[in-house]
Amino acid sequence: MICRMWHGMTPRAKADAYAALLEQRALSGYRAVPGNLSAYILRRDEAEVTHFMTVTYWESEECVRAFTGDDVLTARYFPEDEEFLLEFEPFVQHYTVAAEMRAT
Template identity: 25%
Template sequence: MISRQWKCILKEGEYDNYINFLQNKVLNKAAKLPGFVRSEIQKRHTSQGIECQVITVWQNYKVIEAFAGKNISQAMVPEEAQKMMVSFDKVVIHYDII
């Protein structure tokens, strides 16, 4: 299995909006793909805003490619979501789960 991890820092007051966007438009789509295992959202307060780490778990890289496209390391951050952020990672990190 593969863990796909990505982070962003949200503007103050945008946490609920972002979580709603993430769950309804991104994770909902991912959950429909065969090979998607689960997702987890972690948060912590920073001096810049709320940092969110999004972790999804997949059965293999082929399934991730079906979700993210050929360049699976490029972050998928729609403009709608970017407006809620102070900053975000441009790349996604993948780990093989042992």
């Protein structure tokens, strides 16, 4: 299983609107790709900025590739991101899940 993590920052004043965009666009995009196991949008508000992290879980790197194309570590952005993000981080992080615990 692969965990894919992306980070972005918005001005705090735009955070609610960006959270709605991520929920609408990103989650539906992940849901449409076979092999996506789950997706989470995390938010941390600081003084004047808000951090967002998307954390997605995939069956395999091949499933991630169906979402990203061949360059699996390059971050993907929506055209609307230009209205919100303070910077565009070029890469994401991938981790192989080494152990797992699920609540029963």
